[in-house]
Amino acid sequence: MTGTDDALVSLAGVSWSFDGSPAPVLQGVDLTVAPGEVVVVLGPSGCGKTTLLRIIAGLLRPECGTVRVSGRAPVPGQDSAIVFQGYRLLPWKTVAQNIGFALHALPAAEREARVARYLDLVGLAKFAGAYPAALSGGMRQRVALARALACQPRLLLMDEPFAALDAQSRELMQMETMRLIAGAEGPAPGIVFVTHSVDEALMLADRIVLMSPRPGRIDQILPVGFPRPRWQADPRQAPEFAQLRQHLWDRLRAMVLSDPQSDFYGRG
Amino acid sequence: MIALLRLGFLAGLVLLWWVASVQVPRGLFASPLETAAAAGRMLAEDRLAPALLASLRVYATGTLLAAGAGIALGAAMGLWRPFGRTLDIFVYALAATPRVAFIPLIITLLGLGVEAKTLIIFLGAVMPVILNTYTGVLNTDRDLVEMAKATGASQGRIFWHIVLPGTLPFLLTGIRLGATIGLINTVVAELYTAVTGLGGLLALYGSRFQMAEYFVVVLTLSLIGVTVTEGLRLAERRLTRWRAAETV
Ligand SMILES: Nc1ncnc2c1ncn2[C@@H]1O[C@H](COP(=O)(O)OP(=O)(O)OP(=O)(O)O)[C@@H](O)[C@H]1O
Ligand SMILES: [Mg+2]
Secondary structure, three states, rough: OOOOOOOOOEEEEEEEOOOOOOOOOOOEEEEEEOOOOEEEEOOOOOOOHHHHHHHHHOOOOOOOOEEEEEOOOOOOOOOOOEOOOOOOOOOOOOHHHHHOOOOOOOHHHHHHHHHHHHHOOOOOOOHHOOOHHOOHHHHHHHHHHHHHHHOOOEEEEEEEEOOOHHHHHHHHHHHHHHHHHHHHHOOOOOOEEEOOHHHHHHHHHHHEEEOOOEEEEEEEEEEOOOOOOOOOOOOOOOOHHHHHHHHHHHHHHHHHHOOOOOOOOOOO | OOHHHHHHHHHHOOOOOOOOHHHHHOOOOHHHHHHHHHHHHHHHHHOOHHHHHHHHHHHHHHHHHHHHHHHHHHHHHHHHHHHHHHHHHHHHHHOOOOHHHHHHHHHHOOOOOOOHHHHHHHHHHHHHHHHHHHHHHHHHOOOHHHHHHHHHOOOHHHHHHHHHOOOOOOOHHHHHHHHHHHHHHHHHHHHHHHOOHHHHHHHHHHHOOOOOHHHHHHHHHHHHHHHHHHHHHHHHHHHHHHHHHHOO
């Protein structure tokens, strides 16, 4: 473990399996994330991406290996904030109360002011008193994002946050989200972002971590060198982009075709 | 519109009642007018109010105790799984036993007074509260609990902000069912133990074939039932306002 002292996240030799299951979900994962860096975890379904996020959040303790966030074992709610795939808003709380829910440690007046600022940031100030049932998918996604950002975390964990959106909203939300994170108060958080989408990974990542399934392992780590912000100078035309994209697709296809548990096993 | 239709239906029912009272030989059945006159007499002579108060007192005591105990036990069973798994089969068995069967035993133990009545009502009302609360707690959304844990929420915070609000719709349904059974058991208790209250009046007028008075008592009982269940339904709608947008 060299050079991890100033890392935001460092995982070394992390393995994990469900109780009583002989096949580990994760095996020997080593990963570091620098402050402010965007690391995208890409891999086929069931390769342990969500499990990896849970371990980094401190919601699961690994059986072996070490996990450090800001130099110590992660404590849920203190070292990171999570944006979940299904939004996970509390249906019985208003938009403002949902955002405030994560800020229970703050005094009430400060909490209200903070909620108001982040509602404004995501453009939902008018919906402060609405219940989630009355919002569209994209609006719920922004509430979930505001709830995570309002904690002003040094580390933001995002688990397929746009998977439930249609293709168009998805692309708009990618841009919008990166703009909002950049526009929020304080230094930009480090981000671990989980996705199935190669294009999403290429648009967002400083580095792409490609995972292979059963057991979940890191297959490759690829730096993505396009200048940011990427929605201004669209890098999708660049030949390097096409090459990287092709490479990632080839690796993913190979994994899925050689995984006996995948639907596409042996069809190559 | 619905209110008008309901009024019309009510008028139809009264008409049907009147037709029936004309067909049946006098003395076995009372017409709507005779019933109204009897109600006036009973109120004037202060025969109805004391019985009503006596019934309401045991009904409210038994049902409120059942709501409190049922919520506590059902929540404990759902939150603490070994406890719930041990107990739930016995609770289901007890819920399936006609609890009227316990009345002789209760009388032997507690006599014929208010305590026995309250226990009979309690036993009837408590079962749906326990079972619905238990189901509600078991149906807690695990994803929301994980979300709360990820914000550093304590067990108490998770209970108050996630488990309890999620259980509320189940719990309120349980209380509504319990309140209905509680009213039935109030009358049963008043018929089987010391004959008091509205149940006592039913027995009295029934045995003397005073059908007009008898009908007044029956209508009073259904009025209590309607008031309580409608009140609870209203409370339910207010407490779970957040669902409004979902169920339109
Ligand atoms: N309760 C469970 N018991 C046993 N195995 C489980 C359980 N939940 C998940 N798994 C297994 O753990 C593995 C990793 O799950 P995880 O949710 O981390 O995958 P993922 O990469 O996030 O998948 P997806 O892309 O579909 O979200 C999967 O292969 C899954 O079959
Ligand atoms: Mg997942």
